[in-house]
Amino acid sequence: MSTRHQKKIAMINDLSGYGRCSLTVALPILSAMRVQCCPVPTSILSSHTGFPVYYFDDYTDHMEAYIEKWKELGLTFDGIATGFLGSERQIEIVKDMIVAFKTPETKVLVDPIMGDHGVPYATCTPAMCSRMKSLAAMADILTPNLTEACILLDLPYNDNEGDLKEEELEQLARRLQLLGPSSVVITGIRQGKYLVNVLAEGEKEVYFLKRLAVGEERPGTGDVFSSIIAGGCIRGWNLRDAAELAADFVKDCIIRSGQLQVPVQNGVCFEELLGELCQKAKD
Numbered sequence: 329m330s331t332r333h334q335k336k337i338a339m340i341n342d343l344s345g346y347g348r349c350s351l352t353v354a355l356p357i358l359s360a361m362r363v364q365c366c367p368v369p370t371s372i373l374s375s376h377t378g379f380p381v382y383y384f385d386d387y388t389d390h391m392e393a394y395i396e397k398w399k400e401l402g403l404t405f406d407g408i409a410t411g412f413l414g415s416e417r418q419i420e421i422v423k424d425m426i427v428a429f430k431t432p433e434t435k436v437l438v439d440p441i442m443g444d445h446g447v448p449y450a451t452c453t454p455a456m457c458s459r460m461k462s463l464a465a466m467a468d469i470l471t472p473n474l475t476e477a478c479i480l481l482d483l484p485y486n487d488n489e490g491d492l493k494e495e496e497l498e499q500l501a502r503r504l505q506l507l508g509p510s511s512v513v514i515t516g517i518r519q520g521k522y523l524v525n526v527l528a529e530g531e532k533e534v535y536f537l538k539r540l541a542v543g544e545e546r547p548g549t550g551d552v553f554s555s556i557i558a559g560g561c562i563r564g565w566n567l568r569d570a571a572e573l574a575a576d577f578v579k580d581c582i583i584r585s586g587q588l589q590v591p592v593q594n595g596v597c598f599e600e601l602l603g604e605l606c607q608k609a610k611d
């Protein structure tokens with residue numbers, strides 16, 4: 329009989345009803361990782377913002393009362409993870425939640441969603457970016473892409489990712505660790521035929537996780553990736569094992585989505601491969 333204590337994570341993210349991203353990805357992926365996922369919605373959308381029309385309902389005004397009831401119940405979490413945050417106020421609410429719920433055992437995972445391909449998202453004002461820095465400082469595990477890493481470090485973005493040398497990438501990861509997080513994964517760096525993730529875990533040597541880039545870029549892959557990392561790390565895996573599984577799973581999902589002719593805006597059809605993830609996440 330296993331004596332494993334099942335882990336529980338509070339997942340602060342948006343709920344997009346169609347298009348497979350954020351909470352609709354985190355819930356099934358964390359379940360497959362054998363971790364209980366408890367959502368804190370930041371906004372409710374009919375579909376993600378890549379569709380031509382969508383309904384958007386900002387949940388900021390409800391978040392504090394929602395979290396307050398969790399406090400009243402005395403709930404505790406092994407992990408707290410954050411995804412897309414749409415306003416400065418939301419970032420402050422999330423920071424307060426971390427202060428209220430974090431114990432020495434709690435792992436905080438921040439995906440500092442602010443931009444991609446060198447371009448900050450429209451919602452990401454300079455004030456937002458500066459608050460995101462203070463949230464990133466509270467993380468144990470930080471998963472920026474290169475654009476977000478540059479914003480966090482106040483560095484210009486070099487639009488030729490392929491030219492960046494390993495020493496430069498290593499230095500970026502080390503500088504991000506100095507902001508606070510003991511573990512950093514810089515994701516999705518395009519280098520020739522490969523996508524590279526730069527992994528820094530404590531004082532261990534920086535590791536470059538390389539996979540062939542396959543198919544097309546699809547929404548929600550970052551959410552699949554960070555949910556597997558969150559689940560693995562909360563279960564006590566080392567960062568490299570969690571990131572290897574995450575990179576392989578995302579790659580397999582993209583290949584399967586191409587085979588099944590899933591429209592790109594619908595994200596990745598991870599449901600087809602969830603059984604395999606369950607097997608790999610066994611004790």
Ligand SMILES: Nc1ncnc2c1ncn2[C@@H]1O[C@H](COP(=O)(O)OP(=O)(O)O)[C@@H](O)[C@H]1O
Nearest residue numbers: 473515516523540541542549550553575578579
């Ligand atoms: N086309 C792809 N081929 C192979 N792996 C991919 C592909 N797209 C994403 N991945 C994997 O998923 C990770 C996270 O995806 P990415 O799209 O970079 O995240 P984000 O949405 O946060 O920018 C990448 O670092 C990579 O390991």
Ligand SMILES: Cc1ncc(COP(=O)(O)O)c(C=O)c1O
Nearest residue numbers: 349376377378547548549550551
């Ligand atoms: C509201 C919302 N959340 C999450 C995502 C997914 O983001 P990513 O592709 O970076 O994983 C999107 C993408 O369009 C989005 O519109």
